[in-house]
Amino acid sequence: MSIIIKHWRSTGLPSNFNLRIWRLHSTNADVAAKKGEEEEEFRVLDILKKRDRVQRRVARRNDVQPDRAERMAPDQNWGNVWPGPKTFHPSSVPLPLHQGYVPKGQAPPGKKANAELMKIPNFLHLTPPVIKAQCEAIKQFCTEWPKQLNSEEAIETHYPVEIISSDYCHASPTIRNPLSRIVTLRVKLSTLNLDKHSRDKFLRLVGDRYDEQTDLVTITADRCPVKKQNLEYVDYLLTACYHESLNVEEWEKDKTEDDMEYYDWHKNASKKSLVQWFLRTNNEVCDLNDDDYVQYDVSQIPNAEGYEKAVSSLMNDGESEETVNNYAIAVRKLLGVPEKKIVT
């Protein structure tokens, strides 16, 4: 008996269930059909009734106060309202600001809910009165400026060494920036007491750190992790280079013409040829050795000084239209060839 009952139940329940589902479905279809008449849409089987679920209304708070910008007195101290750098906030800035894309025939978007205004960094915390007040406040930590350092030139003569370093300010978990360790030292070469030899040696030591146009030697150090260490290191570098350039080593005497850093006309073949040519034209015997050539006074030779200059500048300054022209003129003068005539 019990088995039968069970069996009956087992068959009965699903059928009931089916029936219910069917009914549900039919009502759904009815609803959908009604909707479909209104808006032409595919009917969707909505079993969970997601659509009909009423969205919970979010209660609006009724105690939100108006913007505090409206309560601000016109003669307030703005520095108190906006004391430090921060992102723009419309409710605390009493200005009718507009920013952003302008649709045709409309005003630009206002300050509320305006991401454009929030994106750009603002300087509302650095108004002129605030800057003035802050300067007054930190004046107590400032010492007097030395009186004689009243011009750029005075500063340059008294403080020839220039140190350049950077500090960084940014929003991240750490206030430290590895780039701030880099230290650059600049000094004018003319301010260093160097003679001809030591100057040459110094330039060879610093290599491309010397800029001829500005006469500046720039030494940069970034190999130590901390700025102070780098600072000490550039100091050391300058000192070491300077003192090394003052030394004269034994092997420096072995310097040949090929090692010269500039073209010395007196030591070169050009002078030799000139002297030989001059002696030959005067039918003199030329039995000079190398030293005699160097010592030979070219002022006896007419126009030789101009030639010397032209050759030196051609070799030292490089080949350009001007130097070549000068050379041509000097050679014509030397050889007594008439000047070049420009045919018009």
Next chain:
Amino acid sequence: MYSNIILPTRWSRFTCFCRSLSSIEGQKLPQSSKSSDGISPPPRIQRGPTDILQALASTVGPDPTAAHYKYHDDPYLIPLSNYRKRAYALSAEAGRKAAAWIRDEHAELFTTREWDPPGKTKTPYFNADPKIDAFTPRPIYNDESTVTEEDLKHTIQNALLEDSVKVFQLLGGIDGVADYNLKLSFLQLLCFYNEKEPDSMEWLEERWFSANTRDRHAATWKLGGLADKIFASLEQKTSEAYCTIIQGMAKHYQAKRAHMLCQEAIEQGIPLSTSTFNGLLGCIGFLKEGTSLRVEALKQLLAQMEEQGLTPNEETLTSCLRSISAWGGGKILQQLAQQIIIEFRKLGIQPGLSAYYYLLCLYCKERGPRIDILSIILTDLEKREKLIPQDVTDTNFFITAMGVCSDHLQNINLAERLHALLMKGDNYKLVGDAYKESIYYRHFVTVACRHASFERTTQLLDTLVPNVYVPEPTVMEEIIKTLEVAGAGDRLAQAWSQLVVFGIANRTKLVERLLQAMCNCYEYQSDDIKAKIRNAASDIIKYGQLTDEEIQNANKQDRRSPQQKLSADAMANIVALCSDVKEKSEPDWDTVSEALNRLKRNEAAGVPSKPQVLADMAQTAASMGKLGIAATALKYLAECGFEEAMPASVQTLGVILNRPQQDVETMLQQRGDLERTLHPSALAVLDAYYLAKSGGTSRDAASSTSSESDNESSTSDDE
């Protein structure tokens, strides 16, 4: 080294060019004291690491429109009620606490440091970023951990009481720790905190909003606790050990043991410190009963101090006065206090804020005679350049002094002086905590409302409310009174929105008081302010409705405080305010009818005390064609059995029919005729008349007809 680190792009970079005076032959540093040669810079002015920041901060003053900086500067997030202030600040701190909890739970995840290049994380100090102890996870001590005396030192230095006790036990207890100094410092820690974990210094907001504002003045010292045991176990009891245990006991009011130990030490010839005696002086009240005995004990202790060759300090004065002020009032004690102060002055010891606080407690009793010692105290304090906090009770001074200004002396000038002193320099930190701050301002605003000029009061309210201080209901009532007296209708209308914002709009008494104040100064306001007041009045009714709906929604959740009803007087006030309009189409009439309906449905407590208001309103309503409202008002009057009902209904009928009063009275003699000719809503007025005439006997019948006529009247109104 840093080449593989991606650098964020938003940096501002300050490049500094500096020229240093350095000749090549060796650095010539500016050593001379002055720039005597006019070339070398003068010596650097010495400054601390935060001096510049403080100088810059001193240029920023208070901003009355802004909330405290710990809150977000946004209209939706600026807290305007005391509850919200507390909730927002504590929620922010709860976030920090959660972060700290995660840090401690998962300590192994927080070993990497910023800017540590990947792959090099094992190296302890690879870069210039310093290790900050506060950001690192705390060590956890449990039964399994192996500890050394170093751990004990560390926990003692950081005042981690429970951890230090654990470490102490792990080290083997009293016998395990051999180092005498370590034992002593552990004893000091235990004595100072009475073996209770102190509130962490880290959670500022919790301390600010904590409710335990008053210490318990009871013997809380743990007898036979670890401190006692350690002290007993010390083989050689030095003066330091005695001082420690005596001060600990005195601090936690175990007076008898403390005095016993003190005598013991003196007998053994062990020198005691001044602060030990200060502690003992502070707990004399727990030792002896009766004023004379106590005074004697006090003097004896002071004499003992002298015997020991100890010079008293400011703390001695404070603890003497503390003891005296705790023994009640009376001339004798006041004179004693005066003597003590004079003697200490001779020694060159000036009383601090705590001493003055105890003096105020002693002199300015609530029901005692008025003694103006506050002005002397203020003159003294104003002379001082800086008020240096020395004692925990220093924070009690300003709140007590303001209380004295408000309740005892009722003097606004003193209150202003006191407030100026609090605002001077860095003194605001002496205000204590949130609770004390709010009491301070409660007293200040109360005394200003009562005794200051109206301009000053409003100026004060504008700067304080709501960002610094949110008035409590009692203070709000005081403010409303002041506004009423000054006849500031505009501010009264604002006061309602303030009530809503402060979260005290459901205080029925306050709202009733506000309505009454509005009514009282309604007449002599300009038209636009009148409109504002009417708006506020209708808002009050609507606010009630809103909460009614909410109650219906949340009916099943049991509400602990059921909404109190506004009184009938308040309703009558609303009716009086809102009926003063010139147009039939004004929305204020809806408010009037709503108020009347509430009166009729008995939703307002009591009956109106001035029924004439309703009678007058009925006439006005009738003259504007709002017959339904007029009829409802008259019927209500009649039902309540007011005498005014009858003449009022006659007059109203007169207005409706446009006849003089006598005519109406004669017409009323023939009831049937009138009933046939009248408009149904006028009939309701007639009903009211007969009801009033019969003295409310046929109440049931009247109410049934009235409801019918009501419906009709309302429909006719809509037309």
